[in-house]
Amino acid sequence: MxxxxxxxxxxxxxxxxxxxxxxxxxxxxxxxxxxxxxxxxxxxxxxxxxxxxxxxxxxxxxxxxxxxxxxNPALKLVVVGAVHIAQSLIPMARAAGYDVMVIDPRGAFATGERFPDVTLHDEWPDEVLSEGDLDARTALVALTHDPKIDDPALRMALDSECFYIGALGSRRTQASRMERLKASGALQDALARIHGPIGLDIGARGAPEIAISIMAEMTRALRLGE
Amino acid sequence: MTETLLGQAAQWLDDGRQVALATVIETWGSAPQPVGSQLIVDQDGNFEGSVSGGCVEGDVVSAAMDVMDSGEPRVLAYGVADETAWQVGLACGGKIRIYVEPLGA
Incomplete structure (x- = not known):
């Protein structure tokens, strides 16, 4: 060459x-x-x-x-929520070849000290993300538990081609999230694209193991389309 | 942005090193690295990346150094490790083909 x-x-x-x-x-x-x-x-x-x-x-x-x-363009992971699980998930995603961007409007969370070598945005997801950011080589995970932050990101992901959408939260949180998104106009079929509770069910305990379950679910979506 | 092996190869070239690139072009059976996996080698035999689970890297590195000398690309093929292939072979029972080319110029 x-x-x-x-x-x-x-x-x-x-x-x-x-x-x-x-x-x-x-x-x-x-x-x-x-x-x-x-x-x-x-x-x-x-x-x-x-x-x-x-x-x-x-x-x-x-x-x-x-x-x-x-x-093909590099895989990309958009992490909404500069939370503890994100700190475990990001190094794993980078090892698997993902470019990572982290979004959290709560300034105290998205700090360079907690997230070295990652593109950090301390703005709202709908301010940071444009249509082109969420392409077919992109995965988005919403990890804040705060509907004000997670929901706008999920709405944008549902309108995009991204290959994986995951949302952290219990079954109950997940059910009320679905109700809110439906009320805001999202279609039932589209909502089925959201993986929640996030991650494969491997009995994960604690942030690092939850991160493994998320990586596994993302990988399955990427390689098997499931 | 995650660094790519090709990006690193470009850096090596900028540093004035000679570089060869080995790419897995075909696999059969249980090969450990998928098609497209790459390894870069410099004139001193330093290498980065991987084309197998470590079974054939040594041989690929020396072939890559020949390719740097000759300037001509080569295709390498490795099969199952049996007695005759004991020196170089894939213990996993797979087969792979690797394209080795000089970089730069």
């Missing part, structure tokens, strides 16, 4: 644009294909399936082998 190609792939990553590199395995010739330029490409089918399923692989074309390497 020459320097120009490396820089193009890195810049696509920085700007959250999906690209693929195609390498002719025998000849070593390489090119880059942006996702929005797939139509009409000799490897169109391999490319579009690859982007869709986030799957790289070798494809044959006219007796030659090509390696199609999919570079």
């Amino acid at each position: 020459n320097r120009d190609l490396i820089d193009q792939v890195l810049s696509a990553r920085d700007t959250r644009r999906a690209v693929a590199t195609v390498t002719s395995i025998a000849g070593g010739v390489q090119r880059i294909v942006p996702r929005d330029a797939v139509a009409g490409d000799p490897l169109e089918e391999a490319l579009s399936e690859g982007f869709r399923f986030d799957k790289s692989g070798v494809h044959a074309l006219e007796g030659e082998e090509y390696f199609v390497h999919i570079h």
Whole structure:
């Protein structure tokens, strides 16, 4: 890979644009294909399936082998609530390749001391998030327990393509949350996208184990679409 | 933003190091690292990343150093570890193909 190609792939990553590199395995010739330029490409089918399923692989074309390497935008985790569970969840998410952003309008919570190396926003979720922030490679977890903060974030997530939406709270909290969101106009089908109580039921105790259960549920949603 | 291996490779190049990139291009059976997994190697054999559970990294690193010398990409294939492949093989019983290429230039 020459320097120009490396820089193009890195810049696509920085700007959250999906690209693929195609390498002719025998000849070593390489090119880059942006996702929005797939139509009409000799490897169109391999490319579009690859982007869709986030799957790289070798494809044959006219007796030659090509390696199609999919570079989808990095996974992103939006954490609403700079709470104790977030402190456990964030390092795990980063290890799994997520870029993390934390939102909490309560200034005392979202401090750099409690959350080093993370993008912090001490504003309201609907002030920080725009439509483009919640794309199909993004997960959102609402962890504050405070409807004034969680609900606007969940409403935005429901209107987006994000692949996972989780909300912390007991079954009872969850039921009243659903009632509020329904009253505010969310559809029943859309509400079913919210995972709550959040996390796989693995009997988690304490923040680190709850974070593991959330990571597991997010991973299942990402890889199995469940 | 989470650092990527390719970003690190670019940094190594900026530092004046020679770099080769190894990428898993195909797997069969129970391979430990998915297609697209990568490893970068410099001229002194320092490496970052992973293309297997550690079974074949040593061999990939030395092949990568050859690739840096020759400037020509190579395809490596590894199968199940049997007696003959005892030196280099995958204990997990999988098979993998790896594309090794020089970076930069």
